[in-house]
Amino acid sequence: MGACPQRIINFKNYSIDMISSMIRSVDVPDESDEPFILGLICENDAYPALDLAGQNRVQYNPNFRFISLRCLGGTNLVWIADALSKGIDGIMLIGCKFGDDYQCHFIKGSQVANERLGKVQETLDRLMLEAERVQQVQLAINEWDNLPQILDDFSERLKELGPNPYKGF
Amino acid sequence: MSESKLGVYICTDCGIGESLNIEDLQKIAKAQICRTHSFLCSQEGAQIIRDDINNEGVNKIVVAACSQRVNYDVFDYDPLKYVTERVNLREHVVWSHPPNTEETQAMAEDYLSLGITRASKSETPEPKITDLNKTILVVGGGVTGLTAAIEAAKAGSQVVLVEKEAELGGWSKKMYKILPTKAPFAELEKPAIDSKIAEAEGNENIKIYTATTIRKISGEPGMYDVTVEKGGSEETFTIGAIIYAIGWKPYDASKLDNLGYGKFKNVVTNVEMEEIALNGKIARPSDGKPAQSVVFVQCAGQRDEAHVPYCSSVCCNVSLKQAMYVRESNPDAGAYIIYKDMRTPGLYENFYKAAQDDEGIFLAKGEILGIEEEADGSLLVEVNNLLLGKTVRIKADIVVLATGMLTNMIPEDYEVNNLTPEYIGTITKKETTDGVTEELEPVPISLNLSYRQGPEMPHLKYGFPDSHFICFPYETRRTGIYAAGAVRHPMDALQASADAAGAALKAIQCLELTSQGKAVHPRSGDQTFPEFRLESCTQCRRCTVECPFGVLDEDEKGRSIHTVAAAVVPVWAPVLRGSLISRITVLI
CATH class of the missing domain: 3.50.50.60 (FAD/NAD(P)-binding domain)
Structure with a gap:
C-alpha cells in the first residue's frame, strides 16, 4: 500500500483514501501556541504502547492526533502531503524497531517506511517546508514511559521551526 | 456492501462520562444513530447495539469506548457482514489527559470524527475460499524431517518426504549413543533413530523419496508445483505446504x-x-x-x-x-x-x-x-x-x-561469518548507463523457488532462515514454508523433534486458514485481501521489490501480480494465476 506511487493497492477495510479522508476530517486549530501534530502509529507496538501509557495514567501532550495503521510500511507519502496541506505542523511516525534485532511484526515494515521518508525530503523542500517536520520514532511496547518525553521533544522542535505556513488555507 | 447505515455507541463508564462533555460529543455524530450507555460492555449495553443491527439495519458500528485490544469478544459482529470501528476514548483520551479541559474535549471529538470517517470508508471483505492441495512436503530426512512427517501424518495429512542422501536418518545414524531423552535426564541412551525411520517408512500416508534433490518449486501455499530429480529422471507433483528441515554440517576444522x-x-x-x-x-x-x-x-x-x-x-x-x-x-x-x-x-x-x-x-x-x-x-x-x-x-x-x-543453507565455499545480507549469494558489478552498480545475485541451494526475490529463504545472520524471532519464531519470511531443526539454529535431536512437531502444526494451520480465506500471520484470521487497480499500474515494480514476504511477481508485461499470494498479511491467499493473467490481457 505504501510503496505504490500510483496508489493502486488497497484493502476493502483499509485504503489510502480512507486514511487521507481521516486526515482531512481532523479539526486543525487555525491559530495556536502549541504545534498541532499528526501521529501515524502501527497497531502492533505503538498503539499498545499508547494503551499502556493510558493504563498507567501517564499524561502526555494533547496536541497529537493518532491514526492507527496496520504497519508503518503501508505509509503512503500522499498522507504527508495531505497533513501538511491541512496546516498540520508536523507528522510523527511511531512504529516497531527495525534492524538486526528487529521487532517489526511485518519484518521490514518500519524499515521500509524509514527509507521511504528519505524520498519525502525533496517534496518538502519544494514546498519550502523543513524536512524535520516529518520524523520516525522506533518504540517498543515496553517503552511506553518514554512517550511523553518523545512527544514533547518533537513539539518543542516544531515550536522552534514555527507554525506550518499553509495553516488556514 | 449493500446500503450502509452507521450507528455510533458511546460508553460513559471508566471515567469517560466524567471527563468529557458527552452531549457535545454526540453532536459529532450528526445525522447518524447515536446512543450512549453507562456500561456498554455489559449484556444490556451490548444488546442496544444488537437491537439496532436487527431493527434499524445498522451495519457499520462505531464503538466509542475502550481500546480495540480489549472487549473484542463483546463487540464481536460478523466481520463479513458488519464493519466495526473502535474509537479509543479511554486509554488514549481520558486516562492520559486531564478531565474536562478544552484540549481533552477537542481530542475526543476529533477521534470520534476520525472513527466515523474510517467506518464510512470501510467495506466488508469478500473472503477467497479456495480448494487447495493439503499435502505437506518435508525437505530433509533426518530426525527433524522424519519427526515432522510422522507428526503431520498422525494429524491426518498426506506427506511427501524428500531426502538427498540414499539413506534416511541424517546425523542421528552416526551416533554411538545419544543424550538422555527422558526424566531424570541423567543417562546416555541408545539411538532411537532406526525405530523412527521404520515408523516413517511404514506409514502409508508418507511417501518417501531418497537420493532425490529438488529441481524447482513454483506456486504458492496450497498449490506448489515441485519438480524433483532422482538418478537422472524427473517427476513433478503438487503439494500445499513445505517443512524445511535440511539440517546442519560441521565447521571445517582445517581452517x-x-x-x-x-x-x-x-x-x-x-x-x-x-x-x-x-x-x-x-x-x-x-x-x-x-x-x-x-x-x-x-x-x-x-x-x-x-x-x-x-x-x-x-x-x-x-x-x-x-x-x-x-x-x-x-x-x-x-x-x-x-x-x-x-x-x-x-x-x-x-x-x-x-x-x-x-x-x-x-x-x-x-x-x-x-x-x-x-x-x-x-x-x-x-x-x-x-x-x-x-x-x-x-x-x-x-x-x-x-x-x-x-x-546447511550455507553452500560449499561460502563463509559463515561473511555472507551477503538477506539472500546468500554473490555481489557482482554491473555496467549500467548510470555507472557501475553492485547487485546481489542470490544462489540456489536446496529449494530452488521460482520467487522473484530469490530462490531460497532469506536469512538474517549466519545463513539461518529468518523467522521473526521475538514475535513469530515458528514462521519464516515465506508463508507456507516452515523451517525446523538445526537448519534454523544449532540444536540437539530432542529440541529438533519438538521443532519438527511445531513446524508440522504450522504447515497444517497455514493450509486450513488459507483455504478459509484467512491470513496466517501477523494478522491471523484477517479475511481482507489486497486489491490492485491494475489499469493505473506503471510497472515501476516498487511493490514487488519491497514486499518483505516476496509475495509479488511480474507478468509478461511487467505488471505486478500476486501469483505468489503466499503469506501473511497483508497478502495471503492464492489468487489463481490463470484468471488474473487473463484479466490483464482483457484490460490492455
Whole structure:
C-alpha cells in the first residue's frame, strides 16, 4: 500500500483514501501556541504502547492526533502531503524497531517506511517546508514511559521551526 | 456492501462520562444513530447495539469506548457482514489527559470524527475460499524431517518426504549413543533413530523419496508445483505446504590453524570422535592404542569472529557424552574437558552432574596455549588453567576439537561469518548507463523457488532462515514454508523433534486458514485481501521489490501480480494465476 506511487493497492477495510479522508476530517486549530501534530502509529507496538501509557495514567501532550495503521510500511507519502496541506505542523511516525534485532511484526515494515521518508525530503523542500517536520520514532511496547518525553521533544522542535505556513488555507 | 447505515455507541463508564462533555460529543455524530450507555460492555449495553443491527439495519458500528485490544469478544459482529470501528476514548483520551479541559474535549471529538470517517470508508471483505492441495512436503530426512512427517501424518495429512542422501536418518545414524531423552535426564541412551525411520517408512500416508534433490518449486501455499530429480529422471507433483528441515554440517576444522588439526593424526573433531566410538573402542587413530587420556577442547573455532561467531549450544553436552564413552571404554582412562564456559542448555543439569560425579572426568576453564606432538604420536596440550591460576600440560592420546554446527543453507565455499545480507549469494558489478552498480545475485541451494526475490529463504545472520524471532519464531519470511531443526539454529535431536512437531502444526494451520480465506500471520484470521487497480499500474515494480514476504511477481508485461499470494498479511491467499493473467490481457 505504501510503496505504490500510483496508489493502486488497497484493502476493502483499509485504503489510502480512507486514511487521507481521516486526515482531512481532523479539526486543525487555525491559530495556536502549541504545534498541532499528526501521529501515524502501527497497531502492533505503538498503539499498545499508547494503551499502556493510558493504563498507567501517564499524561502526555494533547496536541497529537493518532491514526492507527496496520504497519508503518503501508505509509503512503500522499498522507504527508495531505497533513501538511491541512496546516498540520508536523507528522510523527511511531512504529516497531527495525534492524538486526528487529521487532517489526511485518519484518521490514518500519524499515521500509524509514527509507521511504528519505524520498519525502525533496517534496518538502519544494514546498519550502523543513524536512524535520516529518520524523520516525522506533518504540517498543515496553517503552511506553518514554512517550511523553518523545512527544514533547518533537513539539518543542516544531515550536522552534514555527507554525506550518499553509495553516488556514 | 449493500446500503450502509452507521450507528455510533458511546460508553460513559471508566471515567469517560466524567471527563468529557458527552452531549457535545454526540453532536459529532450528526445525522447518524447515536446512543450512549453507562456500561456498554455489559449484556444490556451490548444488546442496544444488537437491537439496532436487527431493527434499524445498522451495519457499520462505531464503538466509542475502550481500546480495540480489549472487549473484542463483546463487540464481536460478523466481520463479513458488519464493519466495526473502535474509537479509543479511554486509554488514549481520558486516562492520559486531564478531565474536562478544552484540549481533552477537542481530542475526543476529533477521534470520534476520525472513527466515523474510517467506518464510512470501510467495506466488508469478500473472503477467497479456495480448494487447495493439503499435502505437506518435508525437505530433509533426518530426525527433524522424519519427526515432522510422522507428526503431520498422525494429524491426518498426506506427506511427501524428500531426502538427498540414499539413506534416511541424517546425523542421528552416526551416533554411538545419544543424550538422555527422558526424566531424570541423567543417562546416555541408545539411538532411537532406526525405530523412527521404520515408523516413517511404514506409514502409508508418507511417501518417501531418497537420493532425490529438488529441481524447482513454483506456486504458492496450497498449490506448489515441485519438480524433483532422482538418478537422472524427473517427476513433478503438487503439494500445499513445505517443512524445511535440511539440517546442519560441521565447521571445517582445517581452517583452525593453531589446534593441530590436519597436522597431528590424533587431533580429531567431535564428529570424528563419534565415528571412533562406533568402531567399538576408544583408540587413537595413529596406531590404535587404547586411549588412556583424552583432552576435549571446547569452543574450537567458535565464539570467534574469525571462524564461527556464535555458540552452537550442543557441543558441551556432546563432549560430556564422549567423555563418558572414554571412561566406559577404559575405566582407567581420564577425560579432560577444557572450556570457556560449560553450557548445557535444556534439561541436562542432571546429566552434567553425572559427568562431574565421574571420578575420571575433569573439567577446567582454560585457554589452549598450544598443542605439540611427541615422537610416539601422543600430544602435549598446554593449557592456561584459569581455575588453578597457572599453566598445566596434559599428555593426551587423543585431542577432540568441539567444532561448531553450521546451517546447511550455507553452500560449499561460502563463509559463515561473511555472507551477503538477506539472500546468500554473490555481489557482482554491473555496467549500467548510470555507472557501475553492485547487485546481489542470490544462489540456489536446496529449494530452488521460482520467487522473484530469490530462490531460497532469506536469512538474517549466519545463513539461518529468518523467522521473526521475538514475535513469530515458528514462521519464516515465506508463508507456507516452515523451517525446523538445526537448519534454523544449532540444536540437539530432542529440541529438533519438538521443532519438527511445531513446524508440522504450522504447515497444517497455514493450509486450513488459507483455504478459509484467512491470513496466517501477523494478522491471523484477517479475511481482507489486497486489491490492485491494475489499469493505473506503471510497472515501476516498487511493490514487488519491497514486499518483505516476496509475495509479488511480474507478468509478461511487467505488471505486478500476486501469483505468489503466499503469506501473511497483508497478502495471503492464492489468487489463481490463470484468471488474473487473463484479466490483464482483457484490460490492455
